[in-house]
Amino acid sequence: SAVISQKPSRDICQRGTSLTIQCQVDSQVTMMFWYRQQPGQSLTLIATANQGSEATYESGFVIDKFPISRPNLTFSTLTVSNMSPEDSSIYLCSVTPVGGASNEQFFGPGTRLTVL
Amino acid sequence: AQSVTQLGSHVSVSEGALVLLRCNYSSSVPPYLFWYVQYPNQGLQLLLKYTTGATLVKGINGFEAEFKKSETSFHLTKPSAHMSDAAEYFCAVRTSASKIIFGSGTRLSIRP
Numbered sequence: 001s002a003v004i005s006q007k008p009s010r011d012i013c014q015r016g017t018s019l020t021i022q023c024q025v026d027s028q029v030t031m032m033f034w035y036r037q038q039p040g041q042s043l044t045l046i047a048t049a050n051q052g053s054e055a056t057y058e059s060g061f062v063i064d065k066f067p068i069s070r071p072n073l074t075f076s077t078l079t080v081s082n083m084s085p086e087d088s089s090i091y092l093c094s095v096t097p098v099g100g101a102s103n104e105q106f107f108g109p110g111t112r113l114t115v116l
Numbered sequence: 117a118q119s120v121t122q123l124g125s126h127v128s129v130s131e132g133a134l135v136l137l138r139c140n141y142s143s144s145v146p147p148y149l150f151w152y153v154q155y156p157n158q159g160l161q162l163l164l165k166y167t168t169g170a171t172l173v174k175g176i177n178g179f180e181a182e183f184k185k186s187e188t189s190f191h192l193t194k195p196s197a198h199m200s201d202a203a204e205y206f207c208a209v210r211t212s213a214s215k216i217i218f219g220s221g222t223r224l225s226i227r228p
Contacts, residue, residue: 031214042206043218105216107160
């Protein structure tokens, strides 16, 4: 398994500002993903974070709004830019460990974001 | 494209009663299927998964699910509900690109 930490665990932000969320894993992983869970909703995949190259975004999500970095095999960041109240959600990092079964995917504890 | 549909956004059962949460999938390839649980204000935890082999899969906390290809279903069951089972449950399918696609979720409530 993989132990995943996210920072911050929660934040309250003002409209128009940006927040960067960090995802740190205790072991090397092959794939890293970012999900959004809006209040009372299911999880929606935002993008796949690719090491050393641009992230792959899902339909409805763009790099200007959600820039993602992945400088190495254990770390990634997601920035929520120019925030509005509609961005209030839980943001979760998910990983597939190196050497683990390719169908294994572990989730971080999430970052609870409230935008005023 | 793969997808999952969860029937019933909210299920309420009495403590000690059978829990049945329904999930149907759509997949053009043999699916990898999952059930995740999310307790209030907590992250996601994997309950169980089906990849290949035995169609009856046992998970944590006494839960199990049966893969039925003919019915394209992967329903989650537990013989006897406990108060601590109250949570949100998500059925999910893994795509050919290794992404996890989630169903809309089912909130399970347990009545004393």
